[in-house]
Amino acid sequence: MGISYTRISALIFLLLFVIYSYLAGEIKVFVFDENADFNARTFPKLISYLGIIVSFLTLVLSRGADEPLGKYEWLKVLVLFVLVFTYGVIIKSIGFFISTNLFLLVSYYYLGLRNYKVLLLCSIPVVAALQFMLHGLLDVYIRDPFLQLLGIIS
C-alpha cells in the first residue's frame, strides 16, 4: 500500500472523524435526556460512524498515483490568502472604502498589473459604485469612519 496524497487526506479525515466521534460523546446533555432515544449526541455520533467508515474505505481502497502538487502556484495563492486575511483585520478599523481599495490595489499589483490608470479605474470607481448601491439604494449600512469624516455618510 503506497503513500499518495489521497491516502494522506483520507487518513486526516479518518483522524478528524475519530476526534469528532470522541467530542460527540462529550456533548453535555440534560440528565433526563441521557438515556433518551434521541438526544443532542445521537446525530453527531451517527455522522462520525459514517465518516469513519467512508474515510477508512478511501484510505484502503484508493489506488493510483496523484499528480504532483509541487507544479502549482502555491506561493501566489498563499500571498492572496494573507491579503484576504489582512483585509479582514483592517476592514473594521479603517473602514470599508479604504480597506477595500487597498486590498484591490495591492492584489492587482501583486498579480502583475502595472498600468496605473487601469489599477485606479478598477478599484476606486468599483468600490464607490458598490458602496453607493448598498448604502444609497439598498439601505445596507456599512460603518466607514473615513467617509463619515468626509461627511459623505452619516
Add this chain to the structure above:
Amino acid sequence: MIEGIWIGINTAFSGYNIFMVMIGCFAGTIIGMLPGLGPMSAIALMIPITYGFDPASAMILMAGVYYGAIFGGSTSSILINAPGVAGTVSTSFDGYPMAKRGQAGKALAIAAYSSFAGGTIAAIFLLIAAPQLAKVSLSFQSADYFALMCVGLLSIAAFASKGQFLKAMVMTAFGLALATVGQDSLSDITRFAFGNINLMDGISFVLLVMATFAMSEAFMIIFKKIEINFKASDASIDKLGSIKLSKDEVKEMVPVIGRTSVLGFLVGVLPGAGATIASFLAWGFERSIANVKDKLKFGKGSIKGLTAPETANNAACTGSFVPLLTLGIPGSGTTAVMLGALLSFGVQPGPRLYVEQPEIFWAVIVSMYIGNVVLLILNLPLIPYIARILAIPKNILVPLVLFFSVTGVYLISFNAFDIYFMAIVALISLVLRTLNYPMPPLILGFILGGMIEKNLRRALLINDGSFSFLWERPISLCLFILMILIVLLQIYQGIRKRQTK
C-alpha cells in the same frame, strides 16, 4: 390552482419583478461566462444583496441568475471551449467546432433557441407536475422525509462525484458534521463551538458556499495558471458571424428539442442528477439514435449535437425546482443554495408552500417563462458585447472575485471573524478540489444536516428508538431500497473499474 396561478402571474408580471428577472438573467450570464464561476457562486453572491427584498422578488432574481448562468456557461463553451459551468461541457463538443469554422453566431443562436425551448417546455411540465407532487407529499411523514433526504445525499454523491463515490461520501459526512456546529435546534445545547462565540450560531451557509466555490475558484485560477485566450476584438459581430438559422436547420432542431426537453426535465427532477448529467445523457442519446451520416457529424459541429445538451440542461434546471418547491428538498447543489436562501428569508419550502405562500410558489414558476424570453430577446443580441467580459485579464478578475466574495459574507454579519474563517475554508477547499474531492456533496450535506436531524429525531421518537421505520412504511421502504440500489451500483462500478484497470 387557477387562483394561485393568477396570483403568480400578478406577482411575476409586476414591473419590479420583471426588472428583477432581467437583472438576474443579465448578472447570471456575465458570472456564468467567467471560467469556473457557476450558478452556485452567482446565486451565493446575490444573497446579501437580496436581504432587503421580499422573498418572492428574491427568488425570482435568483431563478433568473440560475438560467442566466447556464446560458453564460454555454457562451464561453462555444467561444473559447472553456465552460464556465459543468452543465455546459457537452455544449462545447459541437459548439466550439462550429465557432472554429466561423459559425459562432449561429452556434450561439442555436444554443439560445434550444435553451429557450427546453426551459419553456420544462416550465409547462413544472406547472403540471409541481402541484400534483405537492399534494402527494402532504402524506409524507418524518420517516419518509428522512429517507428521501438520505436518497438525495447518496445520489448527489453518486452522480456528481465523477467516479469518486467514496470521496464524495467523505465530503457528505464532512458537510453533515459542519451542520452540527452551533446550537442544537431542540435542546439549545451548544455543540462543537469550543467556547468560540462566533461559532455558537453555527456556520453561515453563505460563507461556506462562497468559500468553497467563488473564493476557491478564484484561488484555483491562479493556482493552476488557467489562461483565457480571448481578445475583445474576437467578440465583434463580423467575427461571430450571422445568427440567422435556415429552415432546414430549424427542422433539424425541432424533434431533438422535443425529445431532450422531456429527458432533461426528468433527469432534473431526480435528486442529485441535475444539468450536467442531463446534458451528457441528451448528447449521447441523440448520437445513438442518429443515422450513420449524422452520427459522424457529432463532435465536429453537429446542429443536433449542440441542440440536445442545450435543451436538456435548461430543462433540467427547471426540473430541479420540482423537489425544492414541493418537498423542500434540493435536487442539486444550486437548488441547495436556493433552499438556504429561502430558509434565511423565513420561508419553508415544501408541500405547505403551495398552500400558504402561493405568491412565491407560482411567481417563481411564472418568472421562468419571463426569464426564458429575456434570455432570448435581451441576451442573444447583446452577446457580442457581453462576451467581451471574457477578455478581462485574470490579474483583474481574481481580485474582483475575491472582493465580491468577502463583501458578500461581510455584509451579512459585519464580523471580521467570518472573513478569516472564509479564507481558511477556501484554502482547504482548494487543496481538496485538487485532490478530486467534490464540493456539491459537502454543501448539500451541510444544508440538509439540520433537516435530517429534525426528521430523524421525530421518526425515532415515534418508533421508540428503532430504525424499523425504514422498512415499515411503504414510501420509506421504496426509498430505502433505492438507497441500497445506489450503493450496490457504486460497488459494482468500482469493481468493474478495477477489473478494467
